[in-house]
Amino acid sequence: MNTLSYGLLSLLSHSPLSGYDLTLRIQPFWPAKHSQIYPLLSQMEKDEQVTFETVAQSDKPDKKVYSITDKGIDSLREWLSEPASAPVLRDELMLKAYCVPLVDPSITRDLFQSRLEYYRNNLQRYEEKIRKIKETSDLDEGEVPAYRDPLFGAYILLNKALMSCRTNIEWCEWVLSAIPQDHT
Amino acid sequence: MNTLSYGLLSLLSHSPLSGYDLTLRIQPFWPAKHSQIYPLLSQMEKDEQVTFETVAQSDKPDKKVYSITDKGIDSLREWLSEPASAPVLRDELMLKAYCVPLVDPSITRDLFQSRLEYYRNNLQRYEEKIRKIKETSDLDEGEVPAYRDPLFGAYILLNKALMSCRTNIEWCEWVLSAIPQDHT
DNA sequence: TTGCACATGTAATAGGTTACATGATTGT
DNA sequence: ACAATCATGTAACCTATTACATGTGCAA
Structure with missing residues (x-):
C-alpha cells in the first residue's frame, strides 16, 4: 500500500x-x-x-x-x-528559467508562450468542470457543498486547480512582459 | 543526460x-x-x-x-x-481531500492547518530571499532585473514561488472556513 | 563525548515510464 | 480495410528513495 x-x-x-x-x-x-x-x-x-x-x-x-x-x-x-507528506513539484520550465539569459529572448518567449497556452487550456477544462458541478448540485454564488456531501472533495480540488491555474497564467504573462522584444 | x-x-x-x-x-x-x-x-x-x-x-x-x-x-x-515538458505535481493532500467526508472534520482541519503552516513557512523564506535580491541589486518597486542579468532567472522563479505560495495559503484558508467547527 | 552540520560515496529497493502485446467495438 | 477509443495486461528500463558507510571540524 x-x-x-x-x-x-x-x-x-x-x-x-x-x-x-x-x-x-x-x-x-x-x-x-x-x-x-x-x-x-x-x-x-x-x-x-x-x-x-x-x-x-x-x-x-x-x-x-x-x-x-x-x-x-x-x-x-x-x-x-496521518499527516500528509509535502507536495512534490517537478517542472522542467523552472530549471530552464534559471538559465534563460544564456539564449535569445525569442527562445524564452516560445517557452513561456507554450506554457501559457497549456495553462489556458487547463483553465478552460477546469472551468467547464466546476460549471457542471455547480449546475447539478445547484449551488448559490460563493456557496460550497456541505462537508459530508461526497462532492465536497471534488469541489475544493477544482477550486485549487482553478486558483493555481490563474496564478500560473498571471506569472507567465508577467514573465513574457519582462522579456525584451528584440535580440538583446 | x-x-x-x-x-x-x-x-x-x-x-x-x-x-x-x-x-x-x-x-x-x-x-x-x-x-x-x-x-x-x-x-x-x-x-x-x-x-x-x-x-x-x-x-x-x-x-x-x-x-x-x-x-x-x-x-x-x-x-x-526544446519544448519544456508539462509540470508534474504529486500532492498527497489532494488525494486525501477527495475523500475527507469519510472522517471527522477535526481530522480534516488538522490536515489543512498543517499544510497552511507549511506554506506560511515557505512564504517567509521566499520573502526573505527576494528581499535580499532586491537589496543587492537595488531594484525599484515593480522593476525586474534585465533579461541578460544572471539574476533574471532567480528573480522570476522567486516570484513564481511567492505567487504560488500565496495562492495555496488562500486556498487552505478558504477550505478551513468551509469545514464545520463541530462533529457533523 | 556527544551531537550537529558539512561532505561524499555506494547498495538495495521502490516507484514510474516506455515499449511490447492483445483484443473488442465503432465509425469512416 | 483503417484509424480511433476502449480495455487489460506484462517486460524492460530508467528514476528516485532509503539505507548503509565513512569521515571532518566545531560547539555545547
Whole structure:
C-alpha cells in the first residue's frame, strides 16, 4: 500500500470504477500510467482492499469494475489521520528559467508562450468542470457543498486547480512582459 | 543526460558549486537526494559537461567544486531550445481531500492547518530571499532585473514561488472556513 | 563525548515510464 | 480495410528513495 494505492481507494470511495477510468481520473492529482495501476489493483484485490466484477458492455469491450471494500474504507480512514507528506513539484520550465539569459529572448518567449497556452487550456477544462458541478448540485454564488456531501472533495480540488491555474497564467504573462522584444 | 542533469548544469551556469550545495539548491525546482546527484556528477564529468577541483577548507571538510564546461553550456543552450515538458505535481493532500467526508472534520482541519503552516513557512523564506535580491541589486518597486542579468532567472522563479505560495495559503484558508467547527 | 552540520560515496529497493502485446467495438 | 477509443495486461528500463558507510571540524 503506497500513496498511489491510497489514491485509487480515494477515487473508489466515491463510486466503483474500472482500471481504465481510474487511470484517467487520477492524472490531475497523482500522474500514473495504466502499466502501474493494473498490477496495483491486482495486489489490492488480493489484499481485500477492493473487489471487482467483470462487466460486459454492448458498445465497448468488457471491463473490470472495482469497488472499495469495508477493509479499504478502514485503510482510507487510517491514512487520512496521518499527516500528509509535502507536495512534490517537478517542472522542467523552472530549471530552464534559471538559465534563460544564456539564449535569445525569442527562445524564452516560445517557452513561456507554450506554457501559457497549456495553462489556458487547463483553465478552460477546469472551468467547464466546476460549471457542471455547480449546475447539478445547484449551488448559490460563493456557496460550497456541505462537508459530508461526497462532492465536497471534488469541489475544493477544482477550486485549487482553478486558483493555481490563474496564478500560473498571471506569472507567465508577467514573465513574457519582462522579456525584451528584440535580440538583446 | 536526463532532466536532473540539465538542472544541475542550469545551477552551475551561474556559479561553481559542490555536490552538497547543488543538492540543497535544486530542491525547490527538482527534488533529488545526494545519492542521486553524486553519481550523476561523476557521469557528467566523464562526459565533459562539468569539471571539478578539490577545495580544502579550514573550518569544514574538503569539497569537490564543480564548474560547467563550454560543452556543458552548449548542451544547456540546445536543451533550452526544446519544448519544456508539462509540470508534474504529486500532492498527497489532494488525494486525501477527495475523500475527507469519510472522517471527522477535526481530522480534516488538522490536515489543512498543517499544510497552511507549511506554506506560511515557505512564504517567509521566499520573502526573505527576494528581499535580499532586491537589496543587492537595488531594484525599484515593480522593476525586474534585465533579461541578460544572471539574476533574471532567480528573480522570476522567486516570484513564481511567492505567487504560488500565496495562492495555496488562500486556498487552505478558504477550505478551513468551509469545514464545520463541530462533529457533523 | 556527544551531537550537529558539512561532505561524499555506494547498495538495495521502490516507484514510474516506455515499449511490447492483445483484443473488442465503432465509425469512416 | 483503417484509424480511433476502449480495455487489460506484462517486460524492460530508467528514476528516485532509503539505507548503509565513512569521515571532518566545531560547539555545547
